[in-house]
Amino acid sequence: MDPVTPGDLLALATQSCVNAAKLLHEVRVDVAAKGTFDQVSSADLEVEAFLRQALVDGAPGSAVVGEELGSASARITWYVDPIDGTRNFVRGLPLSCISVAAAVDGSLVAGCVLDPFRDELFTAAVGVPFEVRSSGLTITPGVSPRPLVLTDIPLPGSPYRGEMELLAELMAVADVRRVYVTALSLAWVAAGRADAAANLGIHPWDVAAGSVLVRAAGGEFVEVGRDGFVAGRGEVVSWLAERLEGIVT
Incomplete structure (x- = not known):
C-alpha cells in the first residue's frame, strides 16, 4: 500500500469515529452477558463492524485489533473499542466513548476518542498536536491542592x-x-x-x-x-x- 502519515491515519480514524457515532442514534440496543462482570450490546457489535470496514477500506492492507470481533496484525494496525463503558451505555449513563488508535510497525502513532453524549472529540498523532473539539459547554480546568x-x-x-x-x-x-x-x-x-x-x-x-x-x-x-x-x-x-x-x- 502507499505510504501514509500519522496525520492521514488520524484523519481516517476521526472520520470513522464520527460516522460510527451516528449509528448509535439508529441501532436497537440488546444486551447479553459477557462473563460474570461484563456485558456486550448489539451496539458494540454493529459499531465495531462498521469501524472495521471503514478503517480497512480507507487503509487497504491494514488490520484491526478489536474488543468484540477478533484481532489481526499488519504493518498498520488499528485498535478499536466500539463502546468503551458498555455497562454505563446500556443503563443510559452518559459515560462511554468510541476509541480508535493506529499503530505503524508496532508503534502507536495516532489516537481518537469520541464522546457521543457530549459530542466531544479528542485527537492527536505524531506530528499533530492534541486537540479537543466540543459543541457543548467547556470549562477551563482549574488548580486544586489535591490531585x-x-x-x-x-x-x-x-x-x-x-x-x-x-x-x-x-x-x-x-x-x-x-x-x-x-x-x-x-x-x-x-x-x-x-x-x-x-x-x-x-x-x-x-x-x-x-x-x-x-x-x-x-x-x-x-x-x-x-x-x-x-x-x-x-x-x-x-x-x-x-x-x-x-x-x-
Missing part, C-alpha cells in the same frame, strides 16, 4: 489483592472518581480535567488511543505489569505506579 485521579479500582472479580487498601490510601491524598470508561478517562487527563488515571485489568484497545492523547499533551503513560497502567502529570503518577506494582507483583 484528581480517575480509576475503576477496585474492580469486581479482580484477581489482585490489596485494591481496597490502595483505594483507601489514594482517597487520603487525592480526589477520586470511578467512571468505568478508561479511554475517556485518559482523554480527560490529556485535556487537563484530571491529573491522573490508573486501572488494572485493561486490554490494548482500552488504552491505545488514550495513551497517544496523554503523551501528545505532555503527560506520562506508564505500563504496570501485563494489564495495568498509570497516566498523567505530577508526583501522583510515580506514587500510583509504585503502589500498583506492589499489587500486581
